[in-house]
Amino acid sequence: MSLIHWTHFPPLGDERGSLVALEGGKTVPFPIQRVYYLFGTKLGVSRGFHAHKKLQQVAVCVTGRCRMVLDDGQKREEVWLDTPTQGLLIGNMVWREMHDFSHDCVLLVLASNHYDENDYIRNYEEFIRLAEK
Ligand code: T46
Numbered sequence: 001m002s003l004i005h006w007t008h009f010p011p012l013g014d015e016r017g018s019l020v021a022l023e024g025g026k027t028v029p030f031p032i033q034r035v036y037y038l039f040g041t042k043l044g045v046s047r048g049f050h051a052h053k054k055l056q057q058v059a060v061c062v063t064g065r066c067r068m069v070l071d072d073g074q075k076r077e078e079v080w081l082d083t084p085t086q087g088l089l090i091g092n093m094v095w096r097e098m099h100d101f102s103h104d105c106v107l108l109v110l111a112s113n114h115y116d117e118n119d120y121i122r123n124y125e126e127f128i129r130l131a132e133k
Contacts, residue, residue, distance in 0.1 A: 008027070
């Protein structure tokens, strides 16, 4: 089964422009405990390189683009995030890397829990060990 799962955010636009609403428990499949965004990522810089033990997230590129690599320890897939109407679901125990940020990229992330450094697996060998269990 593919690691790439999208949730669609219907644009609620009118003649003035567009609007997207993100609702926890609806288009975002968990209650939202935290929102953060990545912006101003320098050209050529990659981010991520970790997995989460429990955290679930939805990532939406509200402007610009970046390339997301997902890896569950068995397979590796990649996808471009470049539209504000599609959110990428990132489950727990999935290694993620983000590459090729455009200069204007704003990546909005909705998270199922508050920030907890103990939930991160930042070492790939450790991730593979835990993923095999
Ligand atoms: C993820 C990808 C998509 C906090 O203090 N609170 C927070 O809520 C977050 C997300 C980060 N931080 C601190 C931890 C680090 O000292 O901010 C610093 C940068 O975080 P990090 O190096 O983990 O950033 P990224 O871009 O590599 O990863 C982030 C999220 O951490 C991660 O959960 O899935 O974006």
